[in-house]
Amino acid sequence: MTLLPAATNQTSITAITLAQDNSLTECSFSKEVSEFYNMNFEQKKMELKNDLLNDNYDPVKYKLNVETNTNLIRDIFTIFHSLPKLNDITQSKPDVPIFEQIMELKTDSSEIKKFIRKVNYDMIGYHCNHNSINEKCDKIYGNVVDIYNSDEYLHYQSFISFALMTALSIIRKDKFGQPYNVYPADALLCDNPDDFSFGFIDKCSVKEASENIIRLNGMIANNNAQTNKSCSKCDAARRKYNYSLFQIERMREEQREQQEIDKQYIEMPDENRYDMKEFLLKNYPSIDRFLLKDVQNKYKSTFKINLTFDELKRKIEETGLFTISNVHRTMYVNRK
Structure with missing residues (x-):
């Protein structure tokens, strides 16, 4: 030195x-x-x-x-x-986590709100008994x-x-x-x-x-x-809560993306707005198989037009990119 x-x-x-x-x-x-x-x-x-x-x-x-x-x-x-x-020398006892209420946003869909209520119901009243762990630590x-x-x-x-x-x-x-x-x-x-x-x-x-x-x-x-003991039940509850927050944010992001897609359709000229090929490629860019019922619901929410299954099948098959299959009385759209 x-x-x-x-x-x-x-x-x-x-x-x-x-x-x-x-x-x-x-x-x-x-x-x-x-x-x-x-x-x-x-x-x-x-x-x-x-x-x-x-x-x-x-x-x-x-x-x-x-x-x-x-x-x-x-x-x-x-x-x-x-x-x-x-x-x-460190000495600690595991604490019981307190989970904050997840607030619903006005822009959240009914599906997201339902999921948030379930998470809040499970996590806000969470309690765990640490008496046995605390006794071991004291000894x-x-x-x-x-x-x-x-x-x-x-x-x-x-x-x-x-x-x-x-x-x-x-x-x-x-x-x-x-x-x-x-x-x-x-x-x-x-x-x-x-x-x-x-x-x-x-x-x-x-x-x-x-x-x-x-x-x-x-x-x-x-x-x-x-x-320095930890409680496996409390650790699992923390992971569950953090995963729920992640899923809520993911669903909100998907909703924002869908709203952007819907906005693009609304702003399209009338001659291109109802094009089925454009609609499917925008909404299902990479999915190989999806429900025909889901297509019907999205088409209705986007264009305010309720097409029957037969009309949808005809329009989808005319694109040349998709086929329709019936599996156990459930109709699917399949990418070729």
Whole structure:
């Protein structure tokens, strides 16, 4: 990780600190570092912990007076950046869906309105009993306590605490213009307790923390799989409702297309308006087989003319493109 140079327009604040020889020393801190120093211990600890766990390394905020101290803080952030991310524990219970009423439009046909009323009747009063699922979820909530009490989680928290204390110790040393001693000293042999260092994070501790996080993620994944239950009945109801909305929109679109076709016929000259070949090609451009009764109804609704089956059969066969068949007393028009 490379340190970025501080902005030239950064506001600087001069702090006067007491050196080891009891002389006053001036240290030039950036505004961010000065604000960080002025926090109390717990605030400083919480902010540093949040930055470490969320990989929020700010080279301006953590640029200290002594270069070796700045590099050590950066190394701690690099170590946390290399660790696997701890997954979140999620716990949820399935909710009962509430379906909104589908409104009928004035332009809807009677067929569409009938379908909408049926969907509303089925879906508006939908209810599902989740008591058994909720009871299972409640029983598994105890797994979260087991995770927090596990050796893996306790060791991981100890690793974070040690890293935090090390970082805070580096910052405290830097405040007095002292380089941090990465080799731990025996506090009993120090004349001044402030001379004591916590040492530094070793590779074995990093490896152990990584392994603990991986094991914890396995435990969390197992817990999440058991607590985040879904209701198959509610899921099916959601799919049914969405499919109904899709079908209503499809029927409305087909109705709009049919109205456009009817409008074209109305605007045709009289000599072409009642041409059966043109009528069939417009209304049935790709269907190979359809009811003769449907042709009769559409012809009547379009031209306000009611043709008998015999008249329709004659006109359709005269087009040369279709034939008429009788299947179980039902008349069909077939494309040649």
